[in-house]
Amino acid sequence: MPDYAEPITRLIQQLKRLPSVGQKSAERMAFHILNNWSKEETGVLAEALLDMKEKIGYCSVCNNITDVDPCQYCSDPTRNPKLVCVVQQPHNIVAVERTRQYDGAYHVLMGALSPLSGVGPDQLKIKGLLERMKAGVIEEIILATNPNVEGEATAVYLSKLLKPLGVRVSRIAMGIPVGGDLDYGSFTSRACRQDVSAASQAV
Amino acid sequence: MPRRETEAIILRTYPLKEADKIVSFFSRAWGKTRGVAAGARKLKNRFGAALEPLSHVRLWYFERETRELVSIDSAELIRSYFDIQSDYATGLACAYISEVCEQTLPEREPNEHLFRLVVLALEHLRQTGRIWPALTYFDLWAVRLAGLLPSVERCVACGSALAPDAEAYFQLYPAGLNCARCRLDGAWELSAESRQMAREMLRASLPHLAPRAWSRETGADLRRFLGQRIEAHIERKLVTRSALESVE
Known part of the structure; x- marks a missing residue:
């Protein structure tokens, strides 16, 4: 089988390991770097990759990915420490931050209950959240797990665990988004009716 | 490329590319089948909660002889088991x-x-x-x-x-x-x-x-x-x- 020169083939093989990158995309990227980037620009990319792997770790308080410990959200004095938003993955924090409506703290579970994937309560970072509760500062916890079976199971499991500790536990609302139009809702399907009835319910 | 309609139970889904899902479903008429639901992970998608695991649904999909995965066109919930799985x-x-x-x-x-x-x-x-x-x-x-x-x-x-x-x-x-x-x-x-x-x-x-x-x-x-x-x-x-x- 015809092949490219060894260094190009090696780069293509490595790029193919990235999600959503197949042979064609990897070839396109490799040849773009080869033809359009200077040696310095390529060095910057390589350095950025190494830098990320060396400097990035997990926040000891909330499990967010960070280059400083505690992370920017945990060490920010302007944020409300009484309010904690629980998310599944570190990148979910960015999604919540984009709303510009939330100024509390975070806690990252590093996953959701998924029996089929072998993820049970012991695999999630729940212990750290319970440790934070012991300090007595937290008054409300917002469960911002994904609106799917795994996220919902995680939210209900956590609410059963947290409510007896005397904090207010709430769930992000699900249903018709602001800016949406009721005319475009598929009210003939039971799925939509279920979404609507579930909207704004506390866990 | 025949368009098939069947009752099915959704067994499992896997993420695919940016916003798609591979859906494994147990079809009443054709047995266990796998298909691609394009755009199923987008916030606004035409499948709603119908592709959540163990949903009992009516599915419409296209099948090509040369392809292992079918292409799921639409799904309508017959019975959702979303709520019981929250426990x-x-x-x-x-x-x-x-x-x-x-x-x-x-x-x-x-x-x-x-x-x-x-x-x-x-x-x-x-x-x-x-x-x-x-x-x-x-x-x-x-x-x-x-x-x-x-x-x-x-x-x-x-x-x-x-x-x-x-x-x-x-x-x-x-x-x-x-x-x-x-x-x-x-x-x-x-x-x-x-x-x-x-x-x-x-x-x-x-x-x-x-x-x-x-x-x-x-x-x-x-x-x-x-x-x-x-x-x-x-x-x-x-x-x-x-x-x-x-x-x-």
């Missing part, structure tokens, strides 16, 4: 049912009896919230429908009939029950009560079983016996089975 124990039971179907069903082979069994077990879970009777019944019938259930009435070694109150033992290989005389080293006991339960379950439907005080221990030996048959058949461990052992 961890019930969710685990649902995941177990899904995993057994996913692992034991051959591709594109209709199995009306198993389809009805899955719906029956899910409905029982919804109505009672008790996982152990539903799982024991599901296990027993899933093993039987797959043709993997050995006789619970005779010793597999000497062929003698096992009296209803006699001790019976089972092991991974050979499949089947042994009498006390033929018991092998390291075999587990299948209690007379569990064998009676199996007989009853093979005669009566799940909602019509005699009332019992079910706990994790009730029929645990029977479930272990059945679980071993499934795992021996698929030649791997079921992920959800070990998780179920920790549920009260």
Whole structure:
């Protein structure tokens, strides 16, 4: 089988390991770097990759990915420490931050209950959240797990665990988004009716 | 490229590319099939909650002879089991049912009896919230429908009939029950009560079983016996089975 020169083939093989990158995309990227980037620009990319792997770790308080410990959200004095938003993955924090409506703290579970994937309560970072509760500062916890079976199971499991500790536990609302139009809702399907009835319910 | 319409149970979904899903579903008319649902992970998608695991849906999809994956066009919920899965124990039971179907069903082979069994077990879970009777019944019938259930009435070694109150033992290989005389080293006991339960379950439907005080221990030996048959058949461990052992 015809092949490219060894260094190009090696780069293509490595790029193919990235999600959503197949042979064609990897070839396109490799040849773009080869033809359009200077040696310095390529060095910057390589350095950025190494830098990320060396400097990035997990926040000891909330499990967010960070280059400083505690992370920017945990060490920010302007944020409300009484309010904690629980998310599944570190990148979910960015999604919540984009709303510009939330100024509390975070806690990252590093996953959701998924029996089929072998993820049970012991695999999630729940212990750290319970440790934070012991300090007595937290008054409300917002469960911002994904609106799917795994996220919902995680939210209900956590609410059963947290409510007896005397904090207010709430769930992000699900249903018709602001800016949406009721005319475009598929009210003939039971799925939509279920979404609507579930909207704004506390866990 | 024929457009097919079928009733189906969604077994599992996997993320694909940026916003798509690979959906494994158990179709009533065409058996276990896998397909691509384009855009199913977008906030605004045409599938809604219909592709959540164990949803009972009506599916429309296109199939090409040269492609293994079908293209899912639309889905409409017949019955959602989203709410019962928010409880961890019930969710685990649902995941177990899904995993057994996913692992034991051959591709594109209709199995009306198993389809009805899955719906029956899910409905029982919804109505009672008790996982152990539903799982024991599901296990027993899933093993039987797959043709993997050995006789619970005779010793597999000497062929003698096992009296209803006699001790019976089972092991991974050979499949089947042994009498006390033929018991092998390291075999587990299948209690007379569990064998009676199996007989009853093979005669009566799940909602019509005699009332019992079910706990994790009730029929645990029977479930272990059945679980071993499934795992021996698929030649791997079921992920959800070990998780179920920790549920009260």
